[in-house]
Amino acid sequence: MSRYNVEQILNLANPVMPVLAISELDHAVPLARALAEGGLKVLEITLRTAVAMDVIALLKQQVPEVIVGAGTVTSVAQLEALDRIGCDFAISPGTTDALLCAGKEVSMPYLPAIATPSELMLGLQHGYRHFKFFPAETYGGVKTLKAMAGPFADIRFCPTGGISESNFEDYLKLPNVMCVGGSWVAPTAMVEAHEWSEITRLAQQAVAKTKR
Numbered sequence: 001m002s003r004y005n006v007e008q009i010l011n012l013a014n015p016v017m018p019v020l021a022i023s024e025l026d027h028a029v030p031l032a033r034a035l036a037e038g039g040l041k042v043l044e045i046t047l048r049t050a051v052a053m054d055v056i057a058l059l060k061q062q063v064p065e066v067i068v069g070a071g072t073v074t075s076v077a078q079l080e081a082l083d084r085i086g087c088d089f090a091i092s093p094g095t096t097d098a099l100l101c102a103g104k105e106v107s108m109p110y111l112p113a114i115a116t117p118s119e120l121m122l123g124l125q126h127g128y129r130h131f132k133f134f135p136a137e138t139y140g141g142v143k144t145l146k147a148m149a150g151p152f153a154d155i156r157f158c159p160t161g162g163i164s165e166s167n168f169e170d171y172l173k174l175p176n177v178m179c180v181g182g183s184w185v186a187p188t189a190m191v192e193a194h195e196w197s198e199i200t201r202l203a204q205q206a207v208a209k210t211k212r
C-alpha cells in the first residue's frame with residue numbers, strides 16, 4: 001500500500017512536481033537529493049529512458065525523503081510492474097479504459113491525464129477526481145482550467161506541459177490546481193554537467209516565489 005493517497009501527494013508536490021527523464025542511473029540519487037534540498041520532494045520519473053525502472057527502485061531504497069512517482073505510464077503492464085517495485089504513485093500523459101480500470105486495482109495512487117471535457121467525463125465515470133492536464137499550454141492552459149471549473153467544480157488538476165518559471169504562478173492561483181508539473185527545475189544540461197547546487201537553487205526559487 002502506498003504511504004499516501006493522491007490528494008496528499010498532490011498537496012505535498014505543491015508548488016512543482018519535477019518531471020524527470022533520467023538517462024544515467026548515477027544521476028538519480030544526487031538529482032533527487034538536490035531537488036529535495038530545494039524543497040521539491042515529490043518527483044515524477046518518466047518511463048522514457050531505459051534505466052527509469054531502476055531509477056525508481058534505487059530512489060525508493062536510497063532517498064527515503066522523496067516520494068517517488070512514475071510518469072509516461074502508457075500500459076497496464078507498466079502500471080503493474082511499478083506496483084510490484086513499490087513505486088509511490090503513477091501518472092500517464094493521457095489514459096485508456098484499461099488503465100482507468102487497472103488504476104483502481106493497484107495499491108498505489110494512479111493519476112490519469114486529460115485534455116478535454118469528454119476525457120475528463122470518462123475518468124469521472126471510473127471514479128477519478130484528480131487528473132493531470134496535459135499538454136497544458138497547448139490545450140488552452142489557464143483559460144481551459146477556468147472553463148473546466150464551471151461544470152467540474154470539485155475536480156482537481158496537476159497541469160503539465162509547457163509550464164515554466166515564467167507562468168507557473170498563474171496556474172497555482174486557480175482554485176482547481178493543486179500543483180504543476182514541469183521539467184524546468186532540472187534542465188538536462190545541468191543534470192549532465194552535475195550542477196546539483198544550481199538545481200537546488202532552481203527548486204528553492206520556485207518554492208520561494210509561491211510563498212511571497
Ligand SMILES: O=C(O)C(=O)C[C@H](O)[C@H](O)COP(=O)(O)O
Nearest residue numbers: 019071072093160161162182183
Ligand atoms: O512524459 C510524460 O509522461 C508527460 O506527461 C510529459 C511531461 O509531463 C511533460 O513533457 C513535461 O513538460 P515540460 O515541463 O514542458 O517539459
